[in-house]
Amino acid sequence: NAGVTQTPKFQVLKTGQSMTLQCAQDMNHEYMSWYRQDPGMGLRLIHYSVGAGITDQGEVPNGYNVSRSTTEDFPLRLLSAAPSQTSVYFCASRPSTGPATYEQYFGPGTRLTVT
Amino acid sequence: RKEVEQDPGPFNVPEGATVAFNCTYSNSASQSFFWYRQDCRKEPKLLMSVYSSGNEDGRFTAQLNRASQYISLLIRDSKLSDSATYLCVVRAGGGNKLTFGTGTQLKVEL
Numbered sequence: 001n002a003g004v005t006q007t008p009k010f011q012v013l014k015t016g017q018s019m020t021l022q023c024a025q026d027m028n029h030e031y032m033s034w035y036r037q038d039p040g041m042g043l044r045l046i047h048y049s050v051g052a053g054i055t056d057q058g059e060v061p062n063g064y065n066v067s068r069s070t071t072e073d074f075p076l077r078l079l080s081a082a083p084s085q086t087s088v089y090f091c092a093s094r095p096s097t098g099p100a101t102y103e104q105y106f107g108p109g110t111r112l113t114v115t
Numbered sequence: 116r117k118e119v120e121q122d123p124g125p126f127n128v129p130e131g132a133t134v135a136f137n138c139t140y141s142n143s144a145s146q147s148f149f150w151y152r153q154d155c156r157k158e159p160k161l162l163m164s165v166y167s168s169g170n171e172d173g174r175f176t177a178q179l180n181r182a183s184q185y186i187s188l189l190i191r192d193s194k195l196s197d198s199a200t201y202l203c204v205v206r207a208g209g210g211n212k213l214t215f216g217t218g219t220q221l222k223v224e225l
Contacts, residue, residue, distance in 0.1 A: 031211070042119075043159070043202075043215040050211070058212075090158055102147050102206055102213065106158035 002026055006091050006107035013081040013114045021076040021110050023091030029105075030096040032074040033058070034066065036087040037109075043090065049074055050096060081114045088112070116141050119205050121216040128223055132193050136219045138203030139185045147206035148179055148186045152199045153218065159202055162188075193223045 004025045013019060025032065033048035035058075045058030049068040063085060065077040074093075078085060091107040094100070120139045128134045140148075148165035163170065165177040165186050176189040186205075190197055203216035 035215075040123075040217060042217040045212065048211070103149070103161050103164065104159075104213065106160070108158050 004091055004093055004105050004107035006089075006110050008110060009108065010111045011113070013078070013112065015081060015083060015114060017081050019078050019081070021078075021089055021091075021112075023074045023076065023107055024072050025074075025091075025093040025105070025107075026072065027093060027095075027105065028071060029093035030071065032068065032091065032093045033104075034064070034074070034076045035090045035092065036060065036085075037090060038087050046076065046089075078112075083114045086112060086114045118142060118214045119203055119216040121201075121203050121219045123217060123219060125220040125222050128193055128221070130193060130195060130223055130225055132223075133189065133191045134193055134221065135187055135189045136201055136203075136221075137185050137187050138205075138216055138219075139183075140203075140205045140214075141184070142205070142207045143181075143184060145184075145205045145207050148177075149204040149213075150175075150177055150186075150188050151202040151204055151215075153202055154199045159215075162201070190221075193221075195223050195225070197221060198223045 007022045030051045034046040035043040047066040049055045089110045092104040094104045150162040151159040152162045153159040169178040174191045178187045200218040200220045202218045
């Protein structure tokens with residue numbers, strides 16, 4: 001049981017490049033989300049999904065796209081990287097029912113630098 | 116006013132000390148509360164949920180004060196391994212959104 005996995009761990013992009021951050025979970029969780037963490041800002045929600053085929057925007061969605069074709073995978077796409085997107089990105093999942101609802105499991109993070 | 120506020124610290128305490136952190140929240144309709152722990156350059160991990168009646172897990176005690184809109188985390192007999200950032204997390208009533216505080220840094224020293 002690997003939990004939540006993310007790739008890559010580190011990435012450097014040039015302004016304007018695009019890329020996809022991968023996220024997968026093997027806990028059969030319906031709810032998945034992407035956060036970015038910046039110093040002094042806390043974790044901010046980018047996009048989330050309540051199940052396969054359903055996605056919605058969080059508080060900072062601009063410049064990012066997501067899709068959810070399976071329960072397990074939730075990739076995050078940066079369309080045209082900007083220096084303001086330099087951050088640490090965390091993918092998370094949690095069950096949507098039961099006593100552990102709202103208890104999030106995070107992946108190890110992707111450190112992204114945009115130059 | 117921020118939805119969730121924490122004193123960033125750092126709190127520097129000697130090993131064996133008792134330390135407490137508070138976290139205030141602005142939405143009186145908030146329904147679920149959690150403490151997460153985040154080690155340097157690692158992902159956040161759930162430490163404990165906070166129940167209305169308060170709850171304890173070993174050396175850790177969490178309490179909720181709805182009247183004053185804050186939650187607290189008490190750590191007894193601090194260990195070097197407790198050094199980390201502690202994140203307060205709040206869910207507003209009726210929704211899925213979790214709001215994270217910016218965290219309180221704890222450093223336990225010899």
